[in-house]
Amino acid sequence: MLFQKSHFAEKGWTAMESTVMDIKEVSHYLKIKEQTVYRLAQQGKIPAVKIGGQWKIKKEHLDILFDKILEEKLKDYHT
Numbered sequence: 001m002l003f004q005k006s007h008f009a010e011k012g013w014t015a016m017e018s019t020v021m022d023i024k025e026v027s028h029y030l031k032i033k034e035q036t037v038y039r040l041a042q043q044g045k046i047p048a049v050k051i052g053g054q055w056k057i058k059k060e061h062l063d064i065l066f067d068k069i070l071e072e073k074l075k076d077y078h079t
Contacts, residue, residue, distance in 0.1 A: 019059045026057050 027034040041048035047061040
């Protein structure tokens with residue numbers, strides 16, 4: 001077991017809860033085509049790893065990436 005029960009509890013997670021998404025889940029989350037998510041993963045433009053032939057992406061990493069991109073856009077907008 002990678003995490004002790006106390007680690008899950010302090011994070012508010014349940015054992016069944018997962019923040020790792022596949023291509024289809026990411027496409028729904030970002031409201032873009034699956035082919036676009038696949039291409040972005042292949043090109044390294046979104047943080048993803050290929051496990052057992054399938055791309056896996058952590059939701060938290062997408063959120064961080066989105067916030068960084070938005071922050072840069074806002075800097076450009078205000079200057």
